[in-house]
Amino acid sequence: MNEEDSPYLPESATILNVKKMAENEKLFEIELDSGEALNHDPGQFVEVSVPGVGEVPISISSSPTKEGNSFELCIREVGNVTGVIHTLEKGDEIGIRGPYGEGFPVDELKGHDVIFIAGGLGIAPLRSLINYTLDRREEFEDVKILYGCKKPCELLYEDEVEEWREMDEIDYRETVDECPDDVCWEGNVGVITTLIPGVDIDLDNSYTVVCGPPIMYRFVLQELKEKKVPDERIYLSLERRMKCGVGKCGHCQINGKEGEFYVCQDGPVFNYDVVKDFEEAL
Amino acid sequence: MKIIKKNVFEGLVDELIENDEREIIGVQSKDSKYVFDRLEKAEGLELDYDVTILPPKKYFMPQRETLVEYETREGLEMEPVNEVIPRIIIGIHPYDLEAIKQMDKVFADSPKDSNYLEKRENSVLIGVNMQQTSDWSFAGSMGTATVDDGYDLMLTDLGKKYAVEIGSSKGSDLLEKISEDVRDASPEEIDKVEKAKEEIKDEFDKELDFSPQKLPSLLADTYDQDDFWEENAEDCYSCGTCNIVCPTCYCFDVQDFSDISLEEGERMRQWDGCMLEAFAEVAGGENFREERAERYRHRYMRKGRYLYNRFGDIACVGCGRCSSQCVPDIADPTDIFNKLWRGKDE
Structure with missing residues (x-):
């Protein structure tokens, strides 16, 4: 059987770097052993293999505009395969298939305002598009990021979030569902939907991109409806x-x-x- | 159309069992039922049967098969695997031929699934027209009691002889081996075959009350009749038997199996079923088809509508295996579809 004949054969890849981001989430920087770039679109995903354990679909968290040929996956430890992935270290090999699926319609979004609404791990797929818009900032109009998680310690991409907070060219807002008394938190406290009313949305010229846990969609979409955001101007990642x-x-x-x-x-x-x-x- | 004597056909089968490199599969009786299995002798063939327990799908998409072998001793090595056993399969009923034709489309759709396709390409299908029908079958209503293609050879029992229709060069190559004993069918014999095909269509106890072409729109219209789906799914065990025996169910799970050394192993796919509770559950615990009624509806929608939208075929061929094997007896498609049809205007 020829290798190109099997859609199920992973390519081997090597972990270049592992960074712990929160209690259950790590960021893995990965490069295909072929040395080639993954050539993905923001919003696409890959199947990650740990031979002997299995395969899981993981959205690609880095932008294709990132320098070098590596890509990044933000992986939450939640099942068998992700549990083993979390034990892997720099230099370990894994299998990669993909990129797969339809990503965000980047060309359609260009020239418009883009509003990101991310809940929890939903920031992982959105970050591929967020970084794309930041790397090509001049191709987009206003960029707003609304990011919410349960507690401050669950915030992902802390270094980058720190930069977003300071950036003049974007409007970044964050919230946590709850904040323990002994933690310093300057952002909003409340669920992600509490951020939406305060955001100006230019209805004719913006796209809203949403990703989060299933329960979040219902409430966020309801809030966007109240803002009269047209349904066709909303993109979701499921x-x-x-x-x-x-x-x-x-x-x-x-x-x-x-x-x-x-x-x-x-x-x-x-x-x-x-x-x-x-x-x-x- | 050709004619061969039954004893000549049996001789051909024995000759193939003896000398052909391919595995010879045929319908055989097992306990009081029928199965497709490896033939030891032509006399074991049962070509007058109602239905087999499992469809011949198992030869192209085995219950379990290896997709990838891996080895981690000196870095990660992965190889694609396809265990292809060339086969001649004898005795396939028309509805199963139709199902195979549909599966060919599914697996040839981009990206091609060579694990299925190579097994198909290396198989010869010898069909047989039905002489008896299963109590649960409604192939007559689904237009699958007879087929015009999808076979390499197609047999019709004419007493002491078979009429043979040739569907491909793979089929005619087989007949070459007995060319001296093959003659053209007479006009009367051709008439007999056509008459047998016409007559079998009316032999089914189960019937759809309407044209199957109306299924996609009927199912779209009745998708949100939640009470109906809940009521009918109430007794479902979520056991997945209807999936397992269906000739057009092809959903699969993929799992890794490690060798005891933990340094090598295989990635295998195995049959899965949309009626099973965890079918749409993700690792975080969210189940996107958590309710029995949702899964039950999903299966009917997939047979009569979704796969039609995608590939243009009604993905129920009327074999009746699902209903015949269903313990709580809630899987009869004619019962469900007819009830929906009768209730649509209410």
Whole structure:
């Protein structure tokens, strides 16, 4: 069997760097052993293999505009495979398949305001697009980032967030659901939706990009609706169980009265107007 | 159309078992049921049968198969694997041929799944027209009681002889081996075959009350009849048997199996089923099809609508295996589809 014949054969890759970001999240910098760039779009994902343990779909957290050929994955320790990935160190080898799926429509977003709304680990896929817009700042109008997590210690990409806080060319706002008494926190306290009313949204000229846990979408979308943000100006990135990444295994299918999608091929990024009537989407 | 005597056909099968490098598979009886299995002798063939427990899908998409082998002794090495056993499969009913045709489309869709496709390319399909039907089958309604293609050879029982239709060069190559004993069918014999094909269509106890072409829109219209789906799914065990026996169910899980050294192992895919509770569950615990009724509806939608939208085929071929194997007896597609059809205007 030729290697190019199997869509299931991973490429070998090496971990260049591991950085602990929060209690359960680490950032892995990875390079394909071929030395080639991954050539991904912001919002796409890869299947990460740990031979003997299995494969998991992980969204790519770095922008393709990043220097060098490596890419970054922010991985939460939540299951068998991610548990083992968290024990890996610099120099360890893993398998990579992809990039897969439809990412964010970067060309459509260019020339517009972009408002990012990230909840928890939802910042991981959004960061690929956030960094893209920051690296090509002149191609976008106003950039606003709303980032929320449960507690201050769960904040990811702390160094970068620190820069975002200081940046004049973006409007960065953050919130935590709760803040323990002994922790210093200058941002907002409250769920992510409490940030939305205070944000000016130029309805004719902006796109809102949302990623977070399933429960967050409902409330954020409701808030955006109150702001009269048109549905077609909202993009979402969805998480699903995936086994193949190539539209075969059936696990990531989402259905509704209107039809069906495979998240691995038609997504993970979807226009809200396209999926809003799909009962299983949100 | 050609004609061969039954004893000549049996001789051909024995000759193939004896001398052909390919594995010869045929329908055989097992306990009081029928299965596709490796043939030891032509006399073990049962070509007059109702339905097999499992469809021949298992030869192209085995219950478990290796996709990748890996080794970590000196750095990570991964190799694609496809265990292809060339086979001649004898006795496939028309509805199963139709199902194979549909699966061919699924796995040939980009990116191609060579694990399936290479197994298919290395197989010869010898179909047989039905003489009896399963109590649960409704192939007559689904237009799959007979087929015009999808086979390499197609047999019709004419008493002491078989009429043979040739579907491909793989099929005609087989007949070459007995060319002296093959003759053209007479107009009367051709008539008999056509008559047998016509007659079998009316032999099914189960029926769809409407054209299957109406299924996609019927299912779209009834998607949100939550009470209906909940009521019918109430007794479902979420056991996945209907998935396992279905000739057009192809969803799979992928798992790694390590050698005891932990330095090598295989990545395997195995059959999975959308009726199983964890099918759409992610590692964080969120289950995107948590309710039994959602999974139950999903299966019918997939058979009658989703795969049609994607590939243009109604992905139920009417074999009746799902309903015949369902312990709480809630998996009869004619029952569900007819109820939806009758209720659509209410």
